[in-house]
Amino acid sequence: MGQIQLENMEFYAHHGHYAEEQTIGNRFQVSLNIDTDLKKPAVTDNLNDTIDYSKVYEVVKREMGMPSKLLENLAGRILNSLHKEFNGLEKVTVKITKLNPPLGGKTEGVSVVLTK
Numbered sequence: 001m002g003q004i005q006l007e008n009m010e011f012y013a014h015h016g017h018y019a020e021e022q023t024i025g026n027r028f029q030v031s032l033n034i035d036t037d038l039k040k041p042a043v044t045d046n047l048n049d050t051i052d053y054s055k056v057y058e059v060v061k062r063e064m065g066m067p068s069k070l071l072e073n074l075a076g077r078i079l080n081s082l083h084k085e086f087n088g089l090e091k092v093t094v095k096i097t098k099l100n101p102p103l104g105g106k107t108e109g110v111s112v113v114l115t116k
Helices: 019-024 039-044 053-064 071-085
Strands: 002-013 026-036 089-099 109-115
Touching: 002 053, 026 053, 026 071, 053 071, 071 089, 071 109
Parallel strands: none
Antiparallel strands: 002 026, 026 089, 089 109
C-alpha cells in the first residue's frame, strides 16, 4: 500500500452559499490523499502501473469549475468523480479550504474534509 498526495492545489472559483460568493468568487485550496497499491510502479517505473496525478488534477480542476453552494457538496463530487474515473483507489481523502471566507472577521480559511 502507498499514498499519492496532491497538496494545496489552488483554484479561483465561485462556490458559496451567498450570492456575492457566487458572483465574485474566491480562492480555494484542494489537497488529496489517495491510498493505492504502489508496489508495482515502484518496481516497473511505468506510469501505466500507477495513478497519473496529472489526470487526477484535471478531474479536480473540472469539478472546481462547476459551482456548488456548499464545500461538502463539492468535496463529495470530487470523491465520486475520482472513484469513477480511476481503478485501484482504496481510499481517497479530500480537503477543500476556502481562503478568506466571509465570516466578518480575520481568518486564513475554512476547510471541509471528506473521505471515501
